[in-house]
Amino acid sequence: MNTDHFVLSGVKVLVIDDEPEARALTKLVLTLYHADVIAAGNAVEGLEQVQMHRPDVIVSDIAMPQTDGYQFMRQLRNLPAHNGGQTPAVALTAFGRQEDRAKALDAGFQGHLSKPFELQALIDAISSVTRQLFRN
Structure with a gap:
């Protein structure tokens, strides 16, 4: 039995994107890999979903x-750990330059992917940050 599509089984993923089509596509892709997906249309809603x-x-x-991903990440990191402040995060963005990646990592993201993203790159990024989480 091929288990490639079960790699995210049991992983709860919050997808935050203001573009409904992008949000729906990302949610669909992750659901196909058996992730438990929650979606939010903006940063404020995202913070509520985290908690x-x-x-x-x-x-x-x-x-x-209103609140961009960098601001969202700063607000998230200001939350206590028991309220989700240490939740690993991957930036999924059209900003793909090296300095954009560095800015995302400096803001508190653990990963950075450029849109349009390759499916396997997204799965790998999520798997990587969740492996780190479950190792601790």
Whole structure:
């Protein structure tokens, strides 16, 4: 039996993206890999979802109105650990330059992927940050 599609089984992922189509596509892809996916349309909703559902990992867009992904990450990291402040996160963004990657990592993301993303790269990024989480 091929278990490749079960690699995210049992992993709770919060997807934050203000673009409904991008959010739906990312959610669909992760669901096909058996992740338990929660979605939010903006950073404020994302923070609420983190505190209500305590996801294992967050996949967040950067370029969002009102509160962008960098601001979201700073707000998230200011939360106590028991409220989700240490939740690993991957930036999924159209900003793909090396300095954009460095800015995302400096803001508190553990991974950075450029849109359009390769499916396997997204799965690998999520697997990587969740392996680190479950090792601790």
